Amino acid sequence: MEPKKVLICDSIDSEGIDQLKQAGIKVDVNATISQAQLEKVVSNYDALIVRSRTKVTKEIIEAGTRLKAIGRAGVGLDNIDVNTAKKRGITILNTPKASAYAVAELTIGLMLSLTRNIPLADKTMKEGKWIKKGWKGWQLRDKTLGIIGFGGIGRIVGKIGHLAFNMNLLAYDPFITAETVENLGGRLVSLETILKESDVVTMHIPLLAATRHMIG
Incomplete structure (x- = not known):
């Protein structure tokens, strides 16, 4: 079975990246990816992890034909189009207690x-x-x-x-x-x-x- 692929779009701690890899997940990191670039490559990934810089817009979600989850390494979800994600059955995760x-x-x-x-x-x-x-x-x-x-x-x-x-x-x-x-x-x-x-x-x-x- 092909491993799940995750794209990390913003800088996160290396420990978090290591934990994903240890779980058998293929991880790509591009902490400077632009919105236009993300829209082009998002279809290759099962999940995205973002902080506040990256905006997960309706266009990006619709282009993410494989997307199953979007993780926000932080509290707020205002940079993610939650309604569009829910309509697509995509799970939204965040870390409300972390900070x-x-x-x-x-x-x-x-x-x-x-x-x-x-x-x-x-x-x-x-x-x-x-x-x-x-x-x-x-x-x-x-x-x-x-x-x-x-x-x-x-x-x-x-x-x-x-x-x-x-x-x-x-x-x-x-x-x-x-x-x-x-x-x-x-x-x-x-x-x-x-x-x-x-x-x-x-x-x-x-x-x-x-x-x-x-x-x-």
């Missing part, structure tokens, strides 16, 4: 950076200016944190904010129960309440037609 803690930590870092004016302080310090009072900022402790999208990443951000900074936690997510938020010490509220009552708002949702321009 959850890293993204949550970055979110907290950005919150601290903004509230303590770290980028501006760094810039002016390098210019030889000591503007201590001008970049005073404000602390996160006891403030209200509003989270739009209370999935894996949103929950970790909420947990860190609540436990590390004693922040009051508000969450908006139409797909979860109030109990889910209450278990982390917060409240499930409306989007309007989030925007009215929060000192800091963070969004952890996919870019879809329903979420585009949700704020602004």
Whole structure:
């Protein structure tokens, strides 16, 4: 039987490539492949693995006559035409937990950076200016944190904010129960309440037609 063939279209860790090969899968790697090139060669493969650079469009999926699966080494699926893939019976896979803690930590870092004016302080310090009072900022402790999208990443951000900074936690997510938020010490509220009552708002949702321009 001919081995299954996978095309990896973006850079991934070599350990992942080795695991595929050990499973008897023929792996081709082209981390710089263009959309036009991919559309030409996709019919030779049973599966694609992408990150965020490669866009798996309707045209590419329709050209992939052998495609059985599309794997996204990451969380979001906004670079894959999921509807077309489903119509073709192609399985869509992603790794929602792989980077959850890293993204949550970055979110907290950005919150601290903004509230303590770290980028501006760094810039002016390098210019030889000591503007201590001008970049005073404000602390996160006891403030209200509003989270739009209370999935894996949103929950970790909420947990860190609540436990590390004693922040009051508000969450908006139409797909979860109030109990889910209450278990982390917060409240499930409306989007309007989030925007009215929060000192800091963070969004952890996919870019879809329903979420585009949700704020602004």
